[in-house]
Every structure is written in structure tokens, then in C-alpha cells.
């Protein structure tokens with residue numbers, strides 16, 4: 202039997218959803234026109250004004266918003282309420298030095314937590330459950346979002362945050378955690394560690410997992426479900442639009458319901474911007490229609506996806522998105538952290554290296570590894586091992602400061618990285634996802 206967190210919303214008729222979207226879109230467009238000069242200018246440049254936007258059908262008249270806009274408007278340029286009304290930020294990587302910063306009013310947080318609560322209830326969560334949140338807490342949205350949702354459902358929340366595998370397993374066992382929230386790769390790693398400890402699935406109290414923030418395959422789902430003895434649910438979201446819970450899976454496990462009362466989804470041809478019909482693959486675009494502080498209109502996510510309005514056996518009526526099938530840009534997700542090769546390049550150039558480098562990504566025992574090979578320039582070439590090790594250390598520190606990740610840096614001799622005759626091959630990703 203399906204259970205819902207907000208049944209009247211989650212199972213609303215398509216007409217009702219459409220009415221909400223039409224009303225909220227009109228209001229949102231007026232809100233940004235009145236309060237965000239950046240938007241007003243963008244709309245003026247495109248020759249549209251709030252009067253032109255009467256319903257969702259008019260959405261395509263509005264210009265797209267890109268990650269570059271967020272960079273140009275950094276940090277406060279897209280803020281739509283006075284700063285005194287904001288209570289929090291979260292942040293994710295930008296393509297280069299500047300990060301993306303998203304703002305929230307208390308009301309924004311409240312609605313976001315509702316979205317996460319819907320995901321937890323869809324995974325079978327109730328106030329009888331112990332929900333261990335092993336997504337990172339802090340600037341990343343994963344910890345805070347699922348934590349808030351778990352409170353709303355009334356679960357006993359274990360704010361474990363990421364890492365410290367032994368302690369995670371101890372809490373799962375000692376507190377009888379029934380729901381685990383973390384990245385799928387960390388779930389797989391926890392499963393493997395428990396297996397090594399001799400624990401069989403029936404000795405693990407977990408019954409469900411809510412895994413997202415990175416791509417994972419059906420094969421990976423099967424394997425996690427088997428080792429942990431759980432049902433594994435996907436969850437999708439991005440900082441710019443709120444965080445986890447933009448879309449979530451139900452028991453059908455055939456795509457994620459997008460919370461359409463808060464977000465309007467479109468799929469477009471990334472080259473032409475043309476809106477594509479259901480079933481066609483393209484770039485996912487979101488418009489947040491209830492956000493107060495940081496409303497984004499037609500934000501291009503760069504995630505490649507397909508939408509489906511097919512009837513879902515769970516009774517939810519909101520459109521479903523497939524698992525993202527890739528990206529239109531070169532963003533990598535390593536240990537749940539978004540990484541752009543351009544960020545790595547910036548660190549190298551800042552430390553006097555040329556842009557001859559290679560990024561090797563792999564997955565060893567369910568944990569992503571990041572190796573960066575950097576060519577020394579002929580001027581800086583040395584075979585002094587102490588000096589090389591010192592420089593590698595400096596690069597590792599620079600990368601840690603830029604990415605929030607530890608990479609293994611190896612300095613190599615000038616001209617030792619194979620030159621490509623076409624585009625440079627900067628990234629070798631050996632992970633089988």
C-alpha cells in the first residue's frame with residue numbers, strides 16, 4: 202500500500218497541478234521582475250514582460266538561465282528578497298574559482314524539507330523509523346535536506362554525516378537504523394565493509410536506502426539491495442534549485458517523481474533550446490515556482506534526461522524523470538563532490554604549471570579515486586626527489602582548497618603526457634557506473 206507525506210498534493214489531478222503551476226509561475230515571474238534587476242534586464246533583452254507570461258505554455262518565451270549567469274551575478278545578484286529575510290546558504294562548485302551560492306528563507310527551507318519528507322515516506326519511512334543521514338553536512342545540501350525531511354516525518358534522526366565507516370556501522374547496528382541516506386557509492390562501500398565483517402543481510406536492521414547526488418546504475422542498485430538486504434531508492438536534486446528532493450523514487454523504482462507543485466520541468470535540445478516532447482532525451486531545465494530567496498527561471502541543469510507522464514502504480518501523479526544519463530558539460534562527480542576539470546587547471550596554472558595534465562578517475566572498492574598527473578615545465582624540471590615531493594604536496598593542498606577533495610598528485614617529466622592530435626584528453630574515467 203502506498204503511503205504519502207502530502208497525499209492531496211502527491212496524488213493531485215493533472216488539472217490541479219497545472220492550475221498550481223500557472224498561478225505560481227505568473228507570481229514568480231512578477232516577483233523576479235520586481236526584485237531582481239538581473240532578471241528584469243534578461244527579460245527586457247528577450248523582449249518579454251510579466252504580462253506575457255499567463256500560463257506554463259508561455260514559459261518558452263522566457264530566456265534560459267545558465268551556470269554562467271550564476272557566476273556573473275555572484276554572490277547576491279540573483280537574490281530576490283532582502284538579505285535580512287534569508288536564513289541560510291548552501292553552496293556547490295562553479296566551473297572555476299567561484300562557487301555557486303544559493304540562498305534560503307525559512308519558508309524555502311520548510312518547503313524543501315517537505316520535498317525530502319515526501320521522498321522518505323515514499324521509501325516507507327514513518328515516525329517509527331531510525332533514519333541515518335550519512336550525506337555530508339555543511340555547505341553540501343545532502344545532509345541538511347534529508348535531515349530536515351527526516352525530522353518532518355518524525356523519524357529518529359541520526360545526523361552521522363559522511364565518513365567514519367566504523368562509526369556508521371556501529372550506529373546502524375546499535376541504534377537499529379532502518380533507513381540509510383547517503384551517496385550510492387558510499388552505500389556500496391558500507392555494504393562491502395559489513396560483508397567483510399561477516400554480517401549477513403538479515404543481521405543488518407536497514408530496510409530502505411535513499412541514495413543520490415551521483416549517477417548509479419540498475420546493476421549497482423541490485424548489488425546494494427542484496428548486500429544490505431534493503432530496497433534502494435533514487436533521489437535527485439541540485440543546490441541551485443534547492444538540494445535533494447527535487448525528484449524522488451517511489452516503490453515502483455522506475456524513475457523519480459518531480460515535485461511539480463514547486464518545480465516546472467522541461468527537457469530541451471541542448472543545441473537549439475527547442476522544448477522536446479515526453480520520451481525524448483535532452484537537457485533538463487527547471488523553473489522554481491515557490492522559491493522566495495533564490496528563484497531560478499528556466500535553469501539549465503546540464504543533466505541529460507527523459508520525462509514521462511505515464512501513469513504510476515504508486516498513485517502519484519507528478520511527472521517522472523529517468524535517472525540522469527550524463528551531462529552536457531564535463532562535470533565529474535567524485536565521492537559525491539562536483540568537480541570541473543577547469544577547477545583543477547586553475548590550480549595548476551596558479552602554481553606555475555602549463556596546462557599539460559591528465560585526470561584519472563577510478564573506483565576502487567566502491568570508493569572513487571582521483572589521480573592527477575601534471576607535467577613539469579622544462580624550466581622547473583628537477584630530479585631532486587625532495588623538491589618533487591614538496592611540489593606535489595603544494596598541488597595537493599591547492600586542489601584540496603579548490604575542490605574539497607584529496608587527490609593523488611604525481612609530477613611527471615616534461616613532454617611525458619601523450620599529446621592528442623585533436624582535443625586534449627584531459628579526463629580518463631574508468632569507473633563503470
Ligand code: DLL
Nearest residue numbers: 293343413414415416436437438439440444445525
Ligand atoms: O547533489 C543534491 C543532492 C544531495 C541530491 C543528496 C541527492 C542527494 P549538487 O551538489 O548541486 O546537489 O549536485 C547536483 O548532481 O545536477 C546531477 O548532475 C547530480 N545528481 C544529483 N542527484 C543525482 C542522481 C546534489 N540521483 C548534480 N543521479 C546534478 C544522478 C545526480 N546524478
